[in-house]
Amino acid sequence: MSRFLLAILVAASLSQAQDKPAEPKQKPAETSAAPAPEVGPDAVVQQLFDAMAARDALAAKALFVPDAALFSLSPTGKPNKMQLIDFLDAIGSGKAVWKERIWNASVLVHGGIAVVWAPYDFHNNGSFSHCGYDSFSLLKTAAGWKISYISDTRETEGCVNPLGPPR
Numbered sequence: 221m222s223r224f225l226l227a228i229l230v231a232a233s234l235s236q237a238q239d240k241p242a243e244p245k246q247k248p249a250e251t252s253a254a255p256a257p258e259v260g261p262d263a264v265v266q267q268l269f270d271a272m273a274a275r276d277a278l279a280a281k282a283l284f285v286p287d288a289a290l291f292s293l294s295p296t297g298k299p300n301k302m303q304l305i306d307f308l309d310a311i312g313s314g315k316a317v318w319k320e321r322i323w324n325a326s327v328l329v330h331g332g333i334a335v336v337w338a339p340y341d342f343h344n345n346g347s348f349s350h351c352g353y354d355s356f357s358l359l360k361t362a363a364g365w366k367i368s369y370i371s372d373t374r375e376t377e378g379c380v381n382p383l384g385p386p387r
Contacts, residue, residue, distance in 0.1 A: 261334035261358045262327050264365045269320045277312030284367045285359060291371040293352075319343040319386045322354060332360035340372070341381045351379035 259267070264283055271280035281304075290302040311318075325338035336356040342349045352373035358365045 259364055260327070261329065261336050261356070261365050262325055264358060264367065265322070265325075265336050265354075265356050268367065269322075272311055272318045272320060275311060275314060275318075277308040280311050281308050285361070288367055289369045291369075293371070293373045295375055295377075316345050319346075321381070321383055321386065323381070323383055334358040334360070334365065339381075341379060341383075341386075343386050346386070348379070350374045350376050351381065 268280055268283050271277075271283070284304060286304075288304045290304060290307055292300045292302070294300060320340055320342045322336075322338035322340045325336055328335045328337075334357070336354070336358070338354055339351070340354045341351040352375045354370065354372045356367055357369035359368045360366075
């Protein structure tokens with residue numbers, strides 16, 4: 221009889237072991253990826269300058285709303301409008317090294333609109349080209365801050381840059 225009871229106990233324990241899910245050999249990796257930090261309007265402007273320097277028209281395009289407007293005021297006071305597609309073509313097709321820098325930027329944000337206003341200088345192939353003031357208008361979209369409007373002055377005299385020559 222003892223063999224019989226022993227066989228029943230072994231069979232019962234095997235049956236219970238099959239009903240239990242097997243313990244995982246490794247714990248699954250926890251996926252608590254933190255959301256990416258929001259990129260502010262001034263960082264979007266810097267991303268544009270980086271895309272210009274890299275001659276990366278696709279990266280630049282991603283920073284704009286469709287049909288964004290671009291205006292420059294010439295030294296003579298004449299406003300010049302550039303289509304966004306022409307600006308992107310100039311970025312992507314050029315060979316010159318562009319470097320645009322801003323400093324002392326004023327960033328104003330209210331809800332889903334923002335303005336970045338700053339003095340700037342622009343260098344083409346390492347040589348000073350012009351300076352002035354940049355004004356960027358941005359809109360907060362589901363994809364983040366996007367540039368909707370750029371206006372700038374283009375000056376060639378009286379340019380003073382506290383950053384010194386570009387590196």
